[in-house]
Amino acid sequence: MVSIPLEERMRTVRFKVDDRPHIVVNAAVCNNCSVRACVYVCPANLFVPLDDGGILFNYEECFECGTCYIACNQEGAIQWSYPRGGYGVTFREA
């Protein structure tokens, strides 16, 4: 089947997960954000809105593309860097 759910599609990608996150989301800023672009634009669906108005972010399966911080119009909500050398996503065919 050509159409598959995102979870299954993410399983085709290899991640070497560091024990420290390379992206930090500032919950205080997110609580006051109504746009929440990050929730929609992330190609790996890593941003999950919480009931209390915050945002839950999982860094483990990140493509390191940068879309979230480019879309985030709230200054300083997303502190973004590449993972440490050797960690993160590894494409085999891309």
Added chain:
Amino acid sequence: MRIAVCLKQVPDPATVEVDPLTAALDTRRLLYIASPADTAALEVALQLAGAEGHVSALCVGPPAADAVLRLALAAGATEARRLWTPFLPLQAPAQTALLLAAWLQRGEAPDLVLCGTRSSDQGSGQLPALLAEFLEWPVVCDVTQITLEGDLARVQRRLDRGAREELEVRLPAVLAVEAGIARLRHASLTGLMRAERAAIPVSELDDLGLEPADLAFPAATTRMVTPPRPRTRPIFTPDSTRPAHERITQIITAGVTRKSGKVLEGPPDQMAEVVVEFLRERGFV
């Protein structure tokens, strides 16, 4: 302190893809890593050796396996050596142990050999014992903690169901550690560059004083045993005449007998007798 660490290159489980139709492994899609228990052993070795110590990293594998040795050099291993022969059969713990033992017996013997307790690919866990056998050294597997006191190693090993055992071992010895006990340090840039520039020496059979014939162990050293299918257990149905909370309690507790162990005491002969009898009763032997 001289420590030798044995490392194995294994496929990263995250890259293992099995064709749903043919059940074939897609080898083109594999990426390789150092077996996690082995990198834990490496980190423990670096910590035990300290700044003054000498850690040599060993790996039995083809040229591509140099990558795990470079990883070790980057993290701070003093030297690295790859052992290899095209005569090595696939999945050969005995032959691998023989090559390692042959190398370790040639130069200045280390005080301690560390390795992972089992690799993350085959995971038969045979190597530490075989290596110790060839070296005629003591071996402890499933090690979770090591402290050194002179020529004595105090080790903690993992037993089933959360139990731990504390032992003392006289060095030299082979200690095989669990994967989770240490995380390999992030190498410094200096270390990384040194590792990338290093030429990794290779020893083949000639250098180890071995011949292809030495690798010919009896063919049937392992026997594949298919475990019996577990007996189906009837699903417990609570007594429908009882009130709801009692039925829930019944579901949670009743119909299930807890597994229990038995501790034997007495002279070894008698205890062995009891064990054999136990196994015979259950149909295992």
Added chain:
Amino acid sequence: MAFLSKEASLALVQRVHRLIGIKNGSTPHGAPQPRRQRSAPRPGAEHFDVIVVGAGPAGSAAALVAARAGLKVLLLERGEYPGSKNVSGAAFYGSAILNELIPNWWEQAPVERYLTRRVLAFMTAETSVAIDFRTTRFAEPPYNGFSILRPKFDRWFADQAVAAGAFLLNAAVVDEVLWEDDQVVGVRVRRDEGDLRADVVIACDGANSFLAKNAGLQREFHAHEMSLGVKEVLELDEGAIRERFHLHDNDGLAIEYIGAITEEVSGGGFLYTNRDSLSLGVIGQISSLAEHRRRPYELLETFKRHPSVAPLVRGGRVREYSAHVIPEAGWNMLPKLYTGGMLVAGDAAALCFVAGLYLEGINYAIQSGMAAGEAAVAAHQERDFSARSLARYVERLRARHVLTDFASYRHAPGLVNSPRLQNLYPELIAAGAEQVFRVNGGPKRKLLPIALDTLRRANISPVHVLQDAWQAGRSFGW
């Protein structure tokens, strides 16, 4: 190619600078960032003639050129291997350019298929109208373009730089450049003892361009200047690919889709044939994705279900999913391309050419990498690494037609992302074509009445169409 005399080339550079509005290396629209905290390298840092950050096509080309000239070159890559974090379509149209560096490169490189067929498809939800170009002339060396898989191609290309003498170091991420006075003199790798010195630092660290931003050469990007591409590699039998796409042995096709393929989101789709797989994906402007609250992977699913795409991908098994950003604003987001001791090349310099008909980046990456490498070599010959000396990078880019391409197409990105071009015109083309081809017993009408009728139904004034035609002419025509 023969270079001009020094006077003549200087005059040329000045003319180009006037033409494209460069003053002291700055571009008109990229107002550089305020100066950040600057650190100097720690004592004892190892020295290289050239440090190239990023082993993508730009970085490997720069390292290759510099290493061939005998310089001590360090090529830093943050991934496990070069290409391991790189994603594009990937159609590579720079065969002739790479052939300059490595003659008959396709004989040794991991290429998938040479592209002899290019299709531009205008889509609505149910209809597609396509221009299908095919020529056997692209099937002859040096070929026009190839489909490639980046993790394989980039790794090979970096190996060529290594073979030429460059020192490749993987797993090394660089966060900042190091300064002495107003001169870049090295980089800081995010590891203990991470400082390195270099006479010239060439930043080829990709679309996010963190090093150029860190050095104050690039500003932060707007969400409308960047697009996100999401992509899948679908495994498909080699024979099925040949039959389905009407291909001979190793020739291949590239399809670019415009229109409703991304629904109301500004963007497009692509499909390339590899040897035994297809690469397909959608590209969406980040601001537009956010505005319409569309998830990129849902657009990818919609794309795959489109009636003209579904039969092409049927039976394909997903081998890998990936995503990457694309700098799309072209000329308007070029950074300051150099400063004392530092050059910026490839995607890091936003040298990605995205304008409807064109979807090119790797060729410009290699060209700018070569130009940067040449500039670094020339600077070493004179032992002068000042901004003045490195300004010749711009001259080399001009000689390679890179900057002039971006300058002459500077209006294209705005036009291509306009709502009328994105959705209305594909709709019109499809509706018009349908009227032309539909046979229903009514009178056969001529084309102009059909066109005007279609416009009227879509409620567009012909004046707007003329305006857009003028815009299109200005962007693409003259």
